[in-house]
Amino acid sequence: MESMGKISPSTLSISDLPWQILWNKEACTLCGRCTAVCPVRAIELGVHRKRVVQTLIGLTEKPGNVFTVYHGVDQRTDPAHACIGCGMCDLVCPNAAIRPIRSTDVDKLRFHVNQGGVPRRRGGRRNDPRSVLDEIKFIRISMLTDPALDAGRHDFELRTLLGRILPAEDMVKTTSENGWTPPVREIYPLIIGGMSFGALSPNMWEGLQMGVAYLNEEKGMPVRICTGEGGCPPRLLRSRFLKYVILQIASGYFGWDEIIHALPEMKEDPCAIEIKYGQGAKPGDGGLLMWYKVNRLIAAIRGVPQGISLPSPPTHQTLYSIEESVAKMIQSVSMAWGFRVPVYPKISATSTTLAVLNNLTRNPYASGLAIDGEDGGTGAAYNVSMNHMGHPIASNIRDAYLNLVKIGKQNEIPIFAGGGIGKNGNLAANAAALIMLGASGVQIGKYIMQAAAGCLGSENDRCNVCNIGLCPKGITSQDARLYRRLDPEQVAERVVDVYLSFDQEFKKIMAPLGRSTSLPIGMSDALGIADGDAAARLQIRHVL
Amino acid sequence: MCRLFAITSKEPLSPMAAIHALNVMKEGHDGSGVGLFLTDLGGSFERFKGAPILSGIFSNEGIRALDRYMLDLDFMVKYKLSIRPAKTPPPGTPKRDNYLVRVYDYPPDWQSLSKEEIEYRLMLTRLKLRQMGEQDGSMIVFSFWPDVIMLKEVGDPLVLAEYLGLDNEEFQARIILAQGRQNTNYAIDIYACHPFFIQGYSTMTNGENTAFVPIREYLASRNYAGYVGYQSDSEVFTHILHFAQQKLGMGLDMYKHLLTPLKDEELQRHPHGERLRAVKHACRPLIIDGPNCVIGCLPDRTLFMVQDSKKLRPGIVGGTSGMFAFSSEMCGLDAAIPARNKSEDFQPMKYDTVMVPPHRQEVVRWNQWER
Numbered sequence: 001m002e003s004m005g006k007i008s009p010s011t012l013s014i015s016d017l018p019w020q021i022l023w024n025k026e027a028c029t030l031c032g033r034c035t036a037v038c039p040v041r042a043i044e045l046g047v048h049r050k051r052v053v054q055t056l057i058g059l060t061e062k063p064g065n066v067f068t069v070y071h072g073v074d075q076r077t078d079p080a081h082a083c084i085g086c087g088m089c090d091l092v093c094p095n096a097a098i099r100p101i102r103s104t105d106v107d108k109l110r111f112h113v114n115q116g117g118v119p120r121r122r123g124g125r126r127n128d129p130r131s132v133l134d135e136i137k138f139i140r141i142s143m144l145t146d147p148a149l150d151a152g153r154h155d156f157e158l159r160t161l162l163g164r165i166l167p168a169e170d171m172v173k174t175t176s177e178n179g180w181t182p183p184v185r186e187i188y189p190l191i192i193g194g195m196s197f198g199a200l201s202p203n204m205w206e207g208l209q210m211g212v213a214y215l216n217e218e219k220g221m222p223v224r225i226c227t228g229e230g231g232c233p234p235r236l237l238r239s240r241f242l243k244y245v246i247l248q249i250a251s252g253y254f255g256w257d258e259i260i261h262a263l264p265e266m267k268e269d270p271c272a273i274e275i276k277y278g279q280g281a282k283p284g285d286g287g288l289l290m291w292y293k294v295n296r297l298i299a300a301i302r303g304v305p306q307g308i309s310l311p312s313p314p315t316h317q318t319l320y321s322i323e324e325s326v327a328k329m330i331q332s333v334s335m336a337w338g339f340r341v342p343v344y345p346k347i348s349a350t351s352t353t354l355a356v357l358n359n360l361t362r363n364p365y366a367s368g369l370a371i372d373g374e375d376g377g378t379g380a381a382y383n384v385s386m387n388h389m390g391h392p393i394a395s396n397i398r399d400a401y402l403n404l405v406k407i408g409k410q411n412e413i414p415i416f417a418g419g420g421i422g423k424n425g426n427l428a429a430n431a432a433a434l435i436m437l438g439a440s441g442v443q444i445g446k447y448i449m450q451a452a453a454g455c456l457g458s459e460n461d462r463c464n465v466c467n468i469g470l471c472p473k474g475i476t477s478q479d480a481r482l483y484r485r486l487d488p489e490q491v492a493e494r495v496v497d498v499y500l501s502f503d504q505e506f507k508k509i510m511a512p513l514g515r516s517t518s519l520p521i522g523m524s525d526a527l528g529i530a531d532g533d534a535a536a537r538l539q540i541r542h543v544l
Numbered sequence: 545m546c547r548l549f550a551i552t553s554k555e556p557l558s559p560m561a562a563i564h565a566l567n568v569m570k571e572g573h574d575g576s577g578v579g580l581f582l583t584d585l586g587g588s589f590e591r592f593k594g595a596p597i598l599s600g601i602f603s604n605e606g607i608r609a610l611d612r613y614m615l616d617l618d619f620m621v622k623y624k625l626s627i628r629p630a631k632t633p634p635p636g637t638p639k640r641d642n643y644l645v646r647v648y649d650y651p652p653d654w655q656s657l658s659k660e661e662i663e664y665r666l667m668l669t670r671l672k673l674r675q676m677g678e679q680d681g682s683m684i685v686f687s688f689w690p691d692v693i694m695l696k697e698v699g700d701p702l703v704l705a706e707y708l709g710l711d712n713e714e715f716q717a718r719i720i721l722a723q724g725r726q727n728t729n730y731a732i733d734i735y736a737c738h739p740f741f742i743q744g745y746s747t748m749t750n751g752e753n754t755a756f757v758p759i760r761e762y763l764a765s766r767n768y769a770g771y772v773g774y775q776s777d778s779e780v781f782t783h784i785l786h787f788a789q790q791k792l793g794m795g796l797d798m799y800k801h802l803l804t805p806l807k808d809e810e811l812q813r814h815p816h817g818e819r820l821r822a823v824k825h826a827c828r829p830l831i832i833d834g835p836n837c838v839i840g841c842l843p844d845r846t847l848f849m850v851q852d853s854k855k856l857r858p859g860i861v862g863g864t865s866g867m868f869a870f871s872s873e874m875c876g877l878d879a880a881i882p883a884r885n886k887s888e889d890f891q892p893m894k895y896d897t898v899m900v901p902p903h904r905q906e907v908v909r910w911n912q913w914e915r
Contacts, residue, residue, distance in 0.1 A: 146752035146834050147856060154854065159808060161825055171826035172792050175819055184825055186808055408765035410758075411829045514754035517804055517853055518831040522758040 010115065012077045016108035018461060019085035019100040021075040027097035030071055034089035034098050039470040039482075042083035043098075046074030073098060079112045086456045086463040088472040102460065113383075120383040121290070123466025123476060125281065125446055126375050127387055129459040131423055132394045132534060133430040139528035139543055142514035149516050151507040156516045158506060159222070160189040160441040162272055163342040163367045165412050182367065183342050185271055188215075188223045189519060190431060190502055192495075193372075193418050193443030194248045194274060194346070196230030197255075198289050198298045198310075199379035199466070201483035204453055204475045207491020209236065211452065212244050214492060215499050223499060224271045226443070229287045229312060231255015231301045237262040242270050248346075249333065250276035251286050252312030254302040263336065272342040272367065273333050277315065277326075280376025280393070280419035282385035283348030286312030290380050292469035293478040326356075327363050334365045342367030349373040349391035349419065354403050361409050368414040370443060371396055375420020377446040377457075379476055380467030393419045394437060398538050401438020401522060410522065414440030422447035423459065427498075428505030436523045437538060449475055452494035453486060546738070546750045547724040548859075549876050550839045552847045552900050554866040556586025556716035559695075563705040565869070565876040566724040570700075577725030577737035578701040581746045582693040584845050586716030588625065589693070592647045595622055596666055599686045599694040600673070601734070603641045606682030610644075610673065617669065618651035625714055629707050637699035643708060645693055667743055667770050684734055687741045693717070694746075696737040719845055723748045736776035743770065744843030745786045749778035750872050751836030751857045756780060762829035763787065781838045784830050789842070796848060797915040798823065800897045803832045804853035806912055814913065839870045848899035851892050861898050861907055862889035868900040868907060 014020050021043055035043050048070050055063040075083060083100050090099035113120040142148040149156075163184030166174060174181055192212065197205050208225055215223040222244075229250030236242060237259060247270045249256055278284065289298070289310040299306040316325060326345060333343045344367040347356055353371060360366040373393025378386065397417045404410040417439040421430045423446065431442045449455035453475045456463040466476035474483035510516060513526050520526065528543035529535045535542035547569040549562050559580055566578070589597065602610060614621075627643040654662055670688035677683020686694035693715075697704050701724045705711070723738040738748035753759070756777035763771040763783050768791070771783050781803075788794040788802055805824040811817040824831075835856030839849045849859050849870045861870050863881045871877040877889070888907070892898045895911035 140754075142752075142754065142834070146754060149854070155807065157807060161828065165825050165828070168787075168792055168826045171822050172794070175822050181822060405761045405765050408762075408767060410762065410765070411826070514752070514834045517833045518755065518828065520755070520758075520833075522761060522829075523755065525757040 010079060010112040012079070012082075012108055012112065014075050014077055015103070015105070017075075017077060017082050018103050018107035018109055019083035020103055021073065021083055021089070022099055022101050023073045024097040025070070025072055027095040028072065029095055029097070031094065033092040033094070034073060037088045037092045037472065039086060039088065039465060039472045040081055040084055042076055042081050043073050043089060044076060046072045048072060079109060079115060082109050084463050084465055085461070086472050121380060121467055122383055122386070122464045123377075123379045123381070124457045124464030125377040125386065125423070125459060126420075127459055127461045129424065131375070131420060131430070132392060133420065133433050134424055134426055135529050135531060135534070136429075136433040136540070137528050137543065138432065138509055138513060138526050139541060140526040141512045146514045148514060149511040151504065151511040154511065154516055156507050156510055157518050158189065158503065159186050160519050160521075161185070161414055162187050162224075162344070162416075162441070163414070164364065165414075167412060180339065182364070183340050185224075185342060186222060187271065187441070188221050188499075189435065189441035190223070190499065191246070191416065191441055191443045192223070192225040192448055193445045194226040194228035194246075194276065195379070195445050195449075196228030196248075196287070196289070197233060197301060198230040198293060198478070199228060199476060201471070201474055201477050201486065202297065203483045203486040203488045204449075204491060207452065207486065207488035208448070208495060209241065210488060210492035211495025213241050214496055216244050219496070219500070221499060221503070226274055229254055229276060230289070230298070231258050233301060234258060234262060238265050238267065240268050242266060243268040245270050246272045246274050248274045248276050250312055251314070251316045252310060254304070254310065254312070257303045258301060260336070269337055269341050272344065273337075274370060275326075275329055275333065275343065275345045277345050278348030278350075278372070279346070279378065280348050280372030280374055280390050281378035282381035283350060283374075283390045284314055285381060285385050286314045288312070288380040288467070290467050290469070292467075295478045298478060323359050326359065330363060330365045339365075344368035344370060346370035346372060349393050349396040351391060353391070353396050353400055357400050357403060357413070360413055361404070361407065366413065368416060368440070369400070370416040370418060371400065372443070373417070373419025375423055376418055393417050393434070395537055397434055397439050398437045402539070404438075405522070410438070416441050416443055418443035418445070428502050428509060431502070432506060432509045432520075433527060436520055436527050437540075438522045438524075440519075440521055448495065448498060451498045452491050546726045546872070547876065548722070548738075548748050548750050548837070548839050548870070548872040549880070550719075550721045550748075550841070550847055550870040551880055552719045552845070552868055552904055554718065554904055556718050557720060558713070559710045559715055559717065559720055559722070560705060561880060562720040562722035563701050563710065565871060565880045566701040566722055568879040569724065569871070569873045569876045577696065577698050577723070577734070578704055579696040579723045579725070579737040579739050579748065580694060581721040581739040581741065581748075581841065582715070582717035582719070583691055583746075583841060584718035585691055585693065586718060588623070588714040589647065589691070590716075592623060594690050595647045595649060596688055596690050597693055598644065598646045598648060598673075598688045599692070600644055601640050601642070601684040601697070602644050602677075603682040605680075606677055607642055607644070609676060610683060613673065613676065614648065618653065620649040621646055622649045623647040627708050629709070634699050634703045634707055637697060637704060637707065643695065663743055671769060671772065689741070689744055692741070692744070694739070694741060696734050698734065719841055719847060721746055721748055721839065721841060733775045735773060738776070738778060740773075740776070740779045740782040742782055742786045743790065745782055745789070745840065747778075747782040747785060747838050747840030749781050749836050749838045750859070751778070751852065752834045753777040753780065753832050753836055754834035755832050758829050759784070759832065766791070778836075781832070781836070782840070785840060787830070796842065796846065796897065796899060797910065800850045800895075800912055802827050802830050803838075803850065804894070805831060816915070837872060845902040846899050848897060849892055850897050851894060853894045858891070860889055860891045861900070862886065863900075863907070865905050868904060
């Protein structure tokens with residue numbers, strides 16, 4: 001009997017893997033495109049010997065064997081080359097002869113993706129498709145007593161404010177005395193959240209920026225995009241388009257040398273500065289750009305050597321208490337732009353959000369608070385952080401808003417929500433729900449990657465290899481062979497499509513609610529949910 | 545849709561003038577409530593100009609509690625008007641013990657207080673009485689203010705007026721606000737009946753304020769005792785007016801800018817765009833929505849009307865020197881002031897504020913582009 005060879009504890013069969021390649025020998029042309037495109041080399045050319053027993057009619061000749069060889073596709077089973085389900089093989093196959101199938105059983109791979117004692121790291125999102133936001137319904141429909149508006153023909157004010165708003169009494173005094181008013185931006189309530197130059201490929205970044213510029217300049221929609229932690233290309237810093245950009249400063253301070261040096265040459269102030277203290281996908285963990293993606297360009301912009309991993313510390317370095325540090329940092333950054341630019345922190349949603357918020361309410365320079373929920377995405381993080389760490393966004397935003405209402409500052413510090421908005425495709429509905437729970441606007445990341453660039457990731461652990469620079473769509477890769485698959489012009493077009501359709505859908509929500517004059521921030525009477533506990537927790541109506 | 549009627553006249557009028565106007569517009573209200581606000585009083589109340597008048601509905605037990613409470617505060621009853629309704633109320637109207645209108649003398653120790661403090665204490669007293677009666681319904685208090693009488697009840701305006709004997713010659717006022725209510729979203733609650741009142745400001749609204757909840761949250765979090773109630777989404781219009789004038793020191797010209805600010809691109813073209821933008825930002829939670837026509841009266845006896853920005857509710861102003869009326873329907877205006885130059889009638893549009901100043905000489909109007 002032939003030896004089975006050596007098996008180790010981590011030897012897996014195809015059945016043990018989460019994704020199994022279904023290959024049709026009859027349809028396959030052996031063109032090799034699938035094996036060439038597979039980002040993790042999960043499939044390879046297989047040369048197979050096949051025995052056919054030949055039994056001829058009659059008894060004159062003894063039955064014999066015919067050995068043939070056929071070529072096909074083999075699925076590799078070692079953890080490093082396990083199929084990620086991206087489906088690129090299917091995409092390129094001319095005959096639809098191959099595709100990955102999700103195993104119905106719990107895979108065994110998950111017990112072995114820690115070879116060498118290194119826990120699994122990946123990009124993507126929390127592997128859980130559930131969403132409370134999807135369950136929220138808009139129930140206050142204007143009927144006879146208050147005719148619904150016409151989403152197509154009426155004017156709708158879809159603007160929000162980013163910046164510290166003075167209390168009404170102070171505003172009157174300041175205006176009459178020509179005093180200093182904190183900077184405020186009137187922006188579109190759907191913001192493209194922080195995804196760094198480095199995490200994203202140059203083509204993706206360029207496409208997003210072009211789309212945002214088009215929306216502003218041609219469509220009159222004041223859409224803003226955040227850079228993430230990784231600096232900003234020098235030409236953009238010195239261009240008039242900088243006003244559409246929120247510059248992010250995070251604990252690694254990557255790219256800020258370049259930004260500070262560009263200050264005297266800036267033609268426009270940036271929209272705002274976001275100080276990242278945390279993100280929803282990996283709360284309490286700093287940013288991470290793995291070495292695969294730190295090429296010459298990225299290294300130059302970030303001011304680091306090439307080819308090394310760039311883990312940002314979990315928090316900003318500080319000699320004092322964190323409260324003082326936050327206050328000082330907000331003040332210093334405000335000062336760098338002559339107090340003309342709003343500066344606000346971004347934190348992971350947490351049960352301690354209110355402590356942060358209360359602190360900010362006492363800081364006259366804090367321009368807002370961005371809160372990123374557990375469903376936020378990331379380019380690279382530990383699997384355990386993504387799947388298990390963090391606070392859902394809905395109740396966190398609601399608590400924050402109601403806390404502001406309690407102290408009467410709901411109009412003074414805008415709260416922005418992020419994390420899982422549109423995770424199941426319901427972008428406008430999720431955004432509207434969060435706004436009516438009290439958010440002044442929302443930040444999106446994964447949604448725009450999926451809708452504008454065709455990101456393949458899903459909450460069922462599909463693809464999610466953003467961290468190692470192998471993005472098969474070229475969205476999160478720094479390898480020119482991959483990112484040339486992405487045409488920046490087409491990305492820009494899709495960004496515009498997304499915003500225009502969002503705008504229409506949002507109006508289709510606002511119009512029946514009888515709202516058009518202002519964004520319905522905190523309009524909680526419009527919301528209902530079938531889950532009684534969720535209704536009680538969010539202080540919205542329980543409907544069945 | 546409710547029906548609204550307001551009139552300002554050099555000569556005192558009976559509230560029946562407003563009731564008749566409401567009656568002409570009858571098909572628009574369903575008898576779920578009628579509310580009256582009378583100020584610049586004539587009749588028996590003319591001589592008590594500075595003394596606070598308490599208006600409300602009291603059970604017999606409520607009156608006893610009221611007397612005890614007011615006596616403790618050292619208020620003295622100076623004059624009272626007894627309304628003795630017929631024994632059987634009209635269909636739909638609850639049987640009440642007492643409709644009360646009482647003029648009080650201030651407590652002696654209030655004499656040294658500032659005007660603001662006195663006004664604040666009057667408001668607190670009204671709220672306290674309201675709170676005391678809320679549990680058992682023994683006291684329903686509408687106003688406690690000099691030169692102001694208010695009356696609210698469930699029922700058809702004309703039938704109620706006859707039932708309560710509002711043609712009594714003691715009831716005379718130069719300014720009357722009246723609402724015939726069409727109950728919509730909320731339960732029939734007498735406190736939900738317009739006009740609403742706070743410290744001399746009164747407004748009534750035809751419409752539905754879809755931005756009610758955030759506005760209520762904002763007002764209620766101003767840390768001001770008077771911003772309570774909100775049995776109706778329209779009560780916020782009165783409080784926004786009070787907030788704008790008393791807390792922000794703004795004039796009536798800014799009221800419309802608070803309710804429905806100009807759009808961002810409009811502000812860019814406005815001569816005072818920067819200032820208005822600052823107001824829009826700082827007062828963002830006060831922006832109303834939905835169709836609304838607001839008619840109100842200021843403490844200085846200016847009568848005004850504004851519309852929401854989509855103009856989905858009717859409203860018309862007209863009259864002659866010395867007498868002007870604001871009405872939700874033209875037929876109401878015709879009934880009240882038939883002999884007027886109709887070509888000068890004015891229906892405010894989405895940018896307009898229209899007002900009749902205390903001298904009652906003319907209708908003054910301006911729009912958001914001018915101020």
